[in-house]
Amino acid sequence: MSENVDTTLAPKKIRPPSGRVSRLFESKWLGWVALAIAVAAPFVNATPYALNIMTTAAIFVLLASGLNIVVGYCGLLDLGYIAFMAVGAYTSGIVAKAFDLPLLFTIPVVLVMTVLAGLIIGAPTLRLRSDYLAIVTLGFGEITRITANNLAITGGPSGIFGIPGILKIGDFDFQQPAVFYYVTILVVAGFVLAAARLGKSRLGRAWRFVREDEDAAEAMGIHTYKVKLLAYTFGAIWGGFGGVLFAGHLSAVAPTSFVFLQSALVLMAVVLGGMGNMRGVVIGALVISLLPELLRDLAEYRYLAFGVLLIVVMLFRPQGFWPARGYEPERKPAEEREAVAVAGEQR
Amino acid sequence: MSAVLEVKNLHIAFGGVKAVDGLSFDVHAKQIVAVIGPNGAGKTSAFNCITGFYKPTAGEVLLKGAAITGKRPADIAAAGVSRTFQNLRLFPDLTVLDNVRAGMHLYGGQNWADAIFHTPRFKRSEAAYTEEAHRWLDFVGYTGPRGVPIRNLAYGQQKQVEIARALARKSDLLLLDEPAAGLNYSEKQRLLELCHRIRNLGTAIVLIEHDMGLVMEVSERIVVMNFGREIAEGTPAEVKANPAVIEAYLGRDEDGEVQSHGDA
Numbered sequence: 001m002s003e004n005v006d007t008t009l010a011p012k013k014i015r016p017p018s019g020r021v022s023r024l025f026e027s028k029w030l031g032w033v034a035l036a037i038a039v040a041a042p043f044v045n046a047t048p049y050a051l052n053i054m055t056t057a058a059i060f061v062l063l064a065s066g067l068n069i070v071v072g073y074c075g076l077l078d079l080g081y082i083a084f085m086a087v088g089a090y091t092s093g094i095v096a097k098a099f100d101l102p103l104l105f106t107i108p109v110v111l112v113m114t115v116l117a118g119l120i121i122g123a124p125t126l127r128l129r130s131d132y133l134a135i136v137t138l139g140f141g142e143i144t145r146i147t148a149n150n151l152a153i154t155g156g157p158s159g160i161f162g163i164p165g166i167l168k169i170g171d172f173d174f175q176q177p178a179v180f181y182y183v184t185i186l187v188v189a190g191f192v193l194a195a196a197r198l199g200k201s202r203l204g205r206a207w208r209f210v211r212e213d214e215d216a217a218e219a220m221g222i223h224t225y226k227v228k229l230l231a232y233t234f235g236a237i238w239g240g241f242g243g244v245l246f247a248g249h250l251s252a253v254a255p256t257s258f259v260f261l262q263s264a265l266v267l268m269a270v271v272l273g274g275m276g277n278m279r280g281v282v283i284g285a286l287v288i289s290l291l292p293e294l295l296r297d298l299a300e301y302r303y304l305a306f307g308v309l310l311i312v313v314m315l316f317r318p319q320g321f322w323p324a325r326g327y328e329p330e331r332k333p334a335e336e337r338e339a340v341a342v343a344g345e346q347r
Numbered sequence: 348m349s350a351v352l353e354v355k356n357l358h359i360a361f362g363g364v365k366a367v368d369g370l371s372f373d374v375h376a377k378q379i380v381a382v383i384g385p386n387g388a389g390k391t392s393a394f395n396c397i398t399g400f401y402k403p404t405a406g407e408v409l410l411k412g413a414a415i416t417g418k419r420p421a422d423i424a425a426a427g428v429s430r431t432f433q434n435l436r437l438f439p440d441l442t443v444l445d446n447v448r449a450g451m452h453l454y455g456g457q458n459w460a461d462a463i464f465h466t467p468r469f470k471r472s473e474a475a476y477t478e479e480a481h482r483w484l485d486f487v488g489y490t491g492p493r494g495v496p497i498r499n500l501a502y503g504q505q506k507q508v509e510i511a512r513a514l515a516r517k518s519d520l521l522l523l524d525e526p527a528a529g530l531n532y533s534e535k536q537r538l539l540e541l542c543h544r545i546r547n548l549g550t551a552i553v554l555i556e557h558d559m560g561l562v563m564e565v566s567e568r569i570v571v572m573n574f575g576r577e578i579a580e581g582t583p584a585e586v587k588a589n590p591a592v593i594e595a596y597l598g599r600d601e602d603g604e605v606q607s608h609g610d611a
Contacts, residue, residue: 194463197462197463197465198459198462198463200462201457201459201461201462201469201473202452202455202456202457202462202472202476203458203459203462204462205441205445205448205449205452206452208438208440208441208445209438209441209449209452212438212439212440212441213436213437213438215400215420215432215436216432216436216437216438216449217438217449218400218419218420218421218424219398219400219420219424219429219430219432219436220424220429220449220450220452220453220512220516221421221424221425221452221453221516222421222449222452223419223421223422224421230459234459324440325496326440326441326442326445326495326496327442327494327495327496328442328444328445328493328494329494330492330493330494331481331493
């Protein structure tokens with residue numbers, strides 16, 4: 001950030017968005033609408049293929065919402081985010097297989113491992129700023145994958161397979177595709193909501209202060225290193241849970257799932273959707289994960305079409321589909337506030 | 348009366364340049380002290396040493412008798428020092444209210460679990476944050492919009508918000524780095540009056556300022572710096588009459604006599 005507030009970037013309008021569409025999009029019911037659509041989707045199309053795609057997309061939304069905490073809120077460019085998903089997926093897979101446990105019961109171990117991974121990767125790297133941090137996280141992402149590729153416990157290049165399902169109560173198996181889809185939706189919705197709420201809290205504000213101006217944040221008594229480490233740790237937990245769902249979904253984990261391209265795709269979802277705005281990021285993640293499937297008819301040209309589409313979006317909406325806007329309601333005029341206060345006293 | 352801030356023999360050097368070279372001064376509670384001096388005299392460097400952005404190479408800084416020398420800026424802020432910056436250092440994309448809320452970070456009142464589950468504690472503390480932010484904006488006399496990103500606002504308004512943010516920290520000591528730079532006459536008058544109201548809250552103020560009219564009017568004591576050293580200290584009247592100060596500002600005549608006219 002430059003020292004002065006750069007007013008050349010200032011939008012012309014300073015009023016809050018007032019169009020009908022914008023108001024609709026800012027509505028707090030939008031989350032429920034999205035959830036309803038997700039719940040209703042299998043009633044429209046419940047082929048195994050469609051369920052598979054939708055489950056994958058939901059997991060991708062979880063990853064993007066986690067990376068949004070790190071990149072969008074806190075402004076820390078992380079090019080190796082998929083490493084946390086790898087840690088989550090491998091941990092749950094290995095523990096579940098070794099003790100023949102349903103995946104659900106591996107969550108405490110996954111939680112511990114991802115937090116540890118976040119701290120181990122974050123503690124040395126978060127002292128660096130911007131470009132250096134990006135390069136180091138890129139390195140850590142690759143190190144994680146290559147380590148998994150070479151260790152015996154992670155099954156080497158072929159990975160681990162035959163991972164038990166998430167849970168089985170009597171005859172009811174949560175591993176059935178439709179049930180697993182709903183479990184995924186539930187978990188993802190919870191995490192997305194949690195991430196959005198974190199963004200609007202004291203901690204979320206501290207992340208934004210660090211993103212905007214680290215020195216000024218520090219001068220206000222915000223321990224920027226601790227705050228950044230917290231963002232990283234939360235990002236790691238989100239990624240770890242994505243990994244658990246991933247392992248449950250495929251019942252197999254292999255190093256090829258955690259290549260740099262995957263990190264780049266998650267980052268793209270965040271940037272494309274609108275950094276720092278959870279709603280935009282969810283849409284970005286859905287576009288990134290579903291578009292290649294919708295473009296399947298174009299056969300080998302589909303990634304070309306995908307790329308062109310992304311460039312077009314970046315040209316016309318350089319801050320993403322739906323950038324974070326800093327608006328909040330103004331205070332009510334003084335007379336009104338006094339009227340309320342008087343009414344309160346009389347009561 | 349005990350000193351809020353004691354700076355003892357402060358030194359900092361960047362390579363061979365001694366930016367601050369043995370600066371000492373005290374600030375007592377409810378006192379307004381101005382630090383003046385020509386450009387490059389080391390005023391801002393001294394501020395940065397006090398607030399922890401630079402690590403002084405020698406010397407000591409005591410806040411209410413406790414050493415804060417070389418601590419992390421966040422810890423110094425927590426100990427009770429608040430500051431503004433020479434060039435505005437606001438959070439441009441965040442709203443005016445959010446900018447002021449930055450000063451309230453240390454109030455606490457909620458943790459991440461409260462935020463995720465929207466506990467009553469969270470709602471209470473958020474409401475308190477907002478109310479307090481409005482209160483400080485009212486205090487500095489800010490009348491502009493409050494829910495819009497700060498980058499859209501006029502310079503004078505941004506300056507007001509920066510002071511509101513520093514005040515929200517509720518510190519014992521407020522460091523203002525050129526608060527009047529770029530302000531017009533009536534804005535300066537309001538700043539003067541604001542300084543007195545801040546002092547009445549029980550906060551000591553140290554300000555760096557180039558506007559001599561303002562400095563002479565607002566401050567009880569003036570520390571004059573040149574080449575990293577303190578060359579004079581005293582009441583405005585004493586400083587105005589000090590030959591060393593006049594020399595630093597106006598230079599010497601060719602025949603070596605200090606100029607006696609002019610307003611330092």
